[in-house]
Amino acid sequence: MTEEKKPEERKKRRTATEAASRIGPMVKAMVGEVMQAKEEKKPIAYSFICCCYDEIIRAMDIVPHWVENYAGICGAKRDAQRFLERAEAENFSRSLCTYALCGLGFDAWREELGEMPPESPWGGQVRPTMMLGSGQMLCDPRNKWFQAAQHYMPDIPVYDLGLPWPPYESDYDYRQVQDYYVKYIVEELKGLVQFLEKHTGKKMDWERLNQLVELTDKTWNLIWETYELRRAVPSPMGTGDAMNTMVPIVFMMGTQQAYDFFQDLNKELKQKIANKEGEVPDEKYRLLWGGGLPAWFALGDFNYFNSKGAVFPVETTYRMIEAIYNFDMDLTKVTDPLEHIAWRWVKFWTYWHDRARKRPGSHPDVERLIKYFEDYKIDGIVMHEAFSCRSWHPGLIWQLNLLKKVYRDIPSLVLESDIVDISSYNEADTRARIDAFIDTLEAVKR
Amino acid sequence: MVYVAGVDIGSVFSKVVVMAKGEIVSHHIMPSGGNYKLTAEEVAKKALTKAKLSFKDIDYIVATGYGAANASFANEVVTDLSCQGRGVSYLFPSVRTVIDIGGQFTRVFRVNERGKVTAFLQSEKCAAGSGRFLQVIAKVLQIDLKDIGKLSLKSKNKVDFNTGCAVFAESEAISRIAEGALKEDILAGLHRTLAAKIQSLVERVGLEPDCAVVGGGAKDIGLVSSLEESLASKLLLPEEPQIVTALGAALLAEEKAASIKVTNLKGG
Incomplete structure (x- = not known):
């Protein structure tokens, strides 16, 4: 049995916008x-973000429990170690995805106790009715996580959804294969x-699904316009x-709440711009968060950047939307909701392909960095390499190297730790690196 | 006479450089130990004693390094990277790439003609890419850290290591000893492993000549030789590579002292 350990004291991060400060209570309510759904015996699905099925499950009144989000909550509350250790005790390697380890450790413990582990963050992770895997090119543990969770919950059914997209090749147009x-x-x-x-014993309400798909398109456009501000x-x-x-983007898509949230944020940002009110009073350096999930237990580092006059007007992480009207096809003409969702998925993941083909040797991920660099008047790039993520993070340094080769040498900083595992983090070292990076930005600017 | 000091409280060693008129008057190096505050005071006192000075003779002090905050007597704290850039450029104005092999980390950075750092990379937080790696192995082989370099150069048959991890390398070194491998061959093999790790950092930053190597690890001539071999480049080596950061801090202190003097004159 894993010994319970008291979480370390958590430092709360200051937010720049009022809208962002509302997110904590929103997640807690979620x-x-x-x-509540568990008590009311409603169907609950373990779900992954960026999975294509947001509108589908909502149209069928299935309540999602976002497992990555819950692991992130444990990390942010600095209370993930006991669940990671529990997973290790179950013979899962510590070098696996720590979101998955945290979730599996929690499930194993809950199933053994027959109740939530003691003092589970925000009440805990409920036993689901079903688990919806989402195998895709972005993240491979999603194929296996729920299958592994079935060791502890053999009665819970799993559906593993395959979601590929045309990979980038410089010598062919992905449109040749997109229909497949x-x-x-x-x-x-x-x-x-x-x-x-x-x-669920319930039939899909196709009309409702159509409405939610339309709402999602509208929300994507609004988010894009808001972030461009x-x-x-x-x-x-x-x-x-x-x-x-990111919470309304990846955990609330297909809900009116997500749309309304971004309407509020849009209004707030316009007001701030009119008042010339920046994230920091004296903005000196504009940085691009060029990739990597954050260290959820160390979000205060963003405030540390701010204290040096550095702001991040843009990031690639969790900006999992594009303006639908910028796609190279009129998505409104695809009236079948499942086809609509599939086209939106393929068009999102191939969005930067054409730009990459125009620049010899480039790549869609690098083109995205270049576009943001130019549009947002960026001085430097910061990335975070989370050691336990082997699918999304390993290419980050390669992207920086390619950026230098096909575009220009931009000051960059690669932070190293993890998404959940706090033992990978050293605050003094991280801040020393940030200090050094600020020095280089200053030197390059002069 | 305007005297200034640069104080570098590193994770393993602490160093102080006392300067006057752009020249080094004295310096002192000692292990940082477990109490950075006491060490900071002691290392500064020792450097001042060598220069026949006391704290009250010093016009400005810049502190830097892992434990800089503990040098409470300093007028200012500056990042170690800025100090290193400054120190290296003072010693070798032609240098554009610097490899700093410290006790905790290895760092590679590029400097411009003004000694300003324009890009940098640091090794991971594990010990494999740093001087700590050498300390671990010196202990296993029961030899003095300062003798490692000389001994390794005698090697005629470098031992291959299958790992870049300091912990695994320690057990691998023990296995090689059991197999009868010579100490110099083990050391030369480890130097090659460490050099390969550093080389990957250099490649990521981009090697622009001239390149200098500084920090405590630069005192290991065997490692420097391995690095030169892997990088296929001659490396510039300061006479005392361990004090470059403190030297840079002292240079910045000198600038600061001069600017204060000018301000006072203008003000007066």
Whole structure:
């Protein structure tokens, strides 16, 4: 049995926007709603972010429990170690994804006790009705996580959804193959709907699904327009806040609440811009958070950057939307909701392909960095390498090297730790690196 | 006469440089130990005693390094990277790339003609890329750290290591000893492993000549030789590589003292 350990004291991060400060209570309410759903015997699905099925499960009144979010909450509360250790005691390697380890450790413990582990953050992670895996090119543990969780919950059914997209190749146009990908995804989504109907005993409400798909498109456009406001000098909102405002993007998509949240944020940012109110009073350096999930237990580092006059007007992390009207096709003409979702998915992941083909040797991820660098008047790039993420983080340094090769040498800083595992983090070292990076920015600026 | 001092409280060693008129008057190096505050005072006192000075003779003090905050007598704290850039440029104005092998980390950075750092990279927080790696192995082989370099150069048959991790390398070194490998061959093999790690940092930053190597690890001539071999480049080596950061701090202190004097004159 893993010994319970008291979490370390948590330092609360200051937010620049009022909207971002509302996120904490919103997440707490979201976790509470799952608890409530459990009591009311509503179907609950373990879910992954960026999974294509947001609108589908909401149209069927299935309540999502976002497992990555819960692991992030444990990390942010500096209370993940006991769950990680529990997973290790179950023979899972510490070098696996720590979101998965935290979730599996929690599940193993809860199933052994027959109740929530003691003092579980925000009440805990409930036993679900089903688990919806989402195997895709972004993150491979999603194929196996829920299968592993079935060791502890063998009665809980899993549906593993495959969501590919055309990979980038410089010598062919992805449009030659995009139809195949869409067809494949639609079949996967149809299978999901059948699975959900079987396990809930309820039929899909296709009209409602259509409405939610439309709402999601509208929300994507609004988010894009809102985030573009951050181009302003001084920038009214930074990545620290965006690590809060990602919540409606990835956990509430397909809800009116997400749309309303971004309407409020949009209004707030416009007001700040009109008042020339920046994230910091004296903006000296504009930085791009060029990749990597944040160290959830160390979000205060964004305030440390701020204390040096550095702001992050833009980030690639969690900006999992584009303006639908910027796609190279009219998505409004795709009226079948499953096809619509599949096309939106493929168009999002191929959005930067054309730009990359125009610059010899480039890559879509690098083109995105270049576009943001130019649009947001960026001075330097910061990335975070989380040691336990082997699917998304290993290419970050390669991106920086390629950026230097095909574009220019931009001052960069790579921070190292993890998303959840606090033992990987050293505050003094991290801040010394930030200090040194600020020195280099100053030297390059002069 | 205007005297200034640069104080570098590093994770393993602390160093102080006392300067006057752009020349080094004295310096002192000692282990940082477990109490940075006491060490900071002691290392400064020793450097001042060598220069036949006391604290009251010093016009300005810049502190830097891992434990800089503990040098409460300093007028200012500056990042160690800025100090290093300054110190290296003072010694070698032609240098554009610097490899700093410290006790905790290895760092590679580029400097411009004004000694300003324009890009940098630091090794991971594990011991494998730093001087700590050498300390661990010296202990296993029961030899003095300062003798490692000389001994390794006698090697005729470098031992291959299968790991870049200091912990695994320690057990691998023990296995090699058991197999009868010579100490010099083990050391030369470890130098090659460490040099390969540092080389990958250099490649990421980009090697622009001239390149200098500083920090405590630069006192290991075997490691420097391995690095020159891996980088296929001649490296510039300061006479006392361990005090470069403190020297840079002293140079910044000198500038600061001069600017204060000018301000006072103008004000007066």
